[in-house]
Amino acid sequence: xxxAPAVRYPVTRSYRVAxxxxxxCALELAVLSAWWAASPQPDxxxxxxxxxxxxxxxxxxxxxxxxxxxxxxxxxxxxxWESTPPMAGLPEGVARLHLDLQSQLLVRFAPAxxxxxxxxxxxxxxxxAQWHLLRCALHCADGSGATPVEGxxxxx
Numbered sequence: 001x002x003x004a005p006a007v008r009y010p011v012t013r014s015y016r017v018a019x020x021x022x023x024x025c026a027l028e029l030a031v032l033s034a035w036w037a038a039s040p041q042p043d044x045x046x047x048x049x050x051x052x053x054x055x056x057x058x059x060x061x062x063x064x065x066x067x068x069x070x071x072x073x074x075x076x077x078x079x080x081w082e083s084t085p086p087m088a089g090l091p092e093g094v095a096r097l098h099l100d101l102q103s104q105l106l107v108r109f110a111p112a113x114x115x116x117x118x119x120x121x122x123x124x125x126x127x128x129a130q131w132h133l134l135r136c137a138l139h140c141a142d143g144s145g146a147t148p149v150e151g152x153x154x155x156x
């Protein structure tokens with residue numbers, strides 16, 4: 001079995017995710033507004049519901065704005081995460097693929113030291129070859145850089 005070739009891929013905030021979150025928040029607001037309009041008399045429960053909606057909407061926006069931005073790299077043996085703006089050192093770690101939607105990936109990068117980061121990656125039209133290599137590297141040996149086991153496969 002061959003190891004996946006080296007690849008580097010940029011990670012940015014996803015505007016598709018932002019649009020999806022905005023649409024979901026707008027739908028929630030429409031449902032709350034319809035509930036308020038259908039009620040004979042607004043009460044404290046309505047205010048609590050709108051307050052919860054506001055907090056959840058603010059949290060979603062801040063979570064999107066705080067999404068990790070940088071570059072994920074595989075050198076053939078190790079994963080590296082370089083955040084933007086750069087932090088001290090180039091942390092090596094383990095990248096685990098949690099969701100593969102062909103054109104979008106959800107990856108958890110756990111450095112050897114420090115806390116893990118979740119990365120939402122999207123295929124870029126200008127980088128189809130790198131996208132394919134990145135997916136291959138993430139799927140190869142679980143993306144951990146572990147040496148594959150040689151020998152016959154055993155069915156259980």
